Amino acid sequence: MDWDKLRIFHAVADAGSLTHAGETLHLSQSAVSRQIRALEDMLGTTLFHRHARGLILTEQGELLFDATSAMVRKLDTTAARIKDSEEHVYGELKLTTTTGFGTLWLVPRLAKLYDRYPDLKIDLILEERVLDLPMREADVAIRMKEPNQQDLIRRRLLNIRMRLYATQEYLSKNGVPKRLEDLARHRIICQNPTTPQVTSGAILSKMLLSQNSPSTLLVNSYFGVLQAVQSNVGIGVLPDYVATDVPALIRVLPEIESSEVPVFLAFPEELRTSRRVSAFRDFVLEEIQAMKKGQNDSETN
Known part of the structure; x- marks a missing residue:
């Protein structure tokens, strides 16, 4: 199949107009129209419904546009990889x-x-x-x-390791736990141990939830856990790298942490x-x- 015709078809389908496609391709409207008619004759089908407001793809045209779009993406990716050989990261x-x-x-x-x-x-x-x-x-x-x-x-x-964190405001209001058993008087925030996560994090969360805290908050992402901790909801299980970017977090019970990940x-x-x-x-x-x-x-x- 003639790539020049496909390229012109794709530009017309993308623009919805022979005139706009011609401007993009630097071709006259009549030249674009001839190529589209030639492609339709070659395929034996109509690719566009022609309306006063512009061109609308037929069902066959939509199928071809899907194919040319995939080709254009592939070519763009290939061109970018070729560019990688130059100094410009692109x-x-x-x-x-x-x-x-x-x-x-x-x-x-x-x-x-x-x-x-x-x-x-x-x-x-x-x-x-x-x-x-x-x-x-x-x-x-x-x-x-x-x-x-x-x-x-x-x-x-x-x-990395999963550790326990809270805010100063939360600890001032609810007290600082000194030992594991003290967590029974605090709200624990963590991921449900059954949700997809690193094994060590699930093990730590399961152990903390076994302390029979009267109130818990289970969130299916560490981002949600962090938001809850920063909102003074309770003591949360978070990866240790978070404390570097959020220095206001206070580590609780430093002896309790997950195995290395x-x-x-x-x-x-x-x-x-x-x-x-x-x-x-x-x-x-x-x-x-x-x-x-x-x-x-x-x-x-």
Whole structure:
């Protein structure tokens, strides 16, 4: 099938007008019209309903437009990868990580990444499901366990733990627990142990809920837990990296915490030379180092 005709068809379908498509393609309206008629003759079908207000795709036209849209996206992606060989970081980067890490740690730092690479287009997928990187469901993943898929480049970023936090206002009003049994007089905020999350977090939450607190709040994301804690609802289970960005949080019962959770960055071997992937990896590593320095400074003080 003639790509020039498909390209012109796609522009017309996208614009809904022969005139506007011609302006985009730098062709006359009559030249665009001839190409559309030739394509319709070749396919033996009508692709547009012609109205005074413009052009509307027929059912057959919609099918073809879906196909050309997929082709255009593929070409745009390919062009971006070719651009990666240049110094300019450009194009789409599909990222995936957990809802908690994405909302609480990654998203608040993306403004700095965009400042550095203003032409970067990020598609961020936040979910607990492990996406298939070799099948290109995503370009880069940050996961709370070491990936077991083959042909992946992986790097351990840090280890995290789930800990207990509250606000000064809440503790001033309700008292500071001194031992585990004291939690029976406080409201516990955590994820339901049965919801998708890291195993160590589920174990800690299950143990805390067994203290027979008279009131609990179960939230299906750490972002929700943080909002509740900051609103003085109770004592919450949160990953330790949150305390770096929210210094007003006060750690409660420091001897109680989950086991370590490893955090890995991974991407397919075929993207080893991608400038977009390298730029994102280097940015994350810089931010991790800055966070660790902040944690060390805080502990020193």
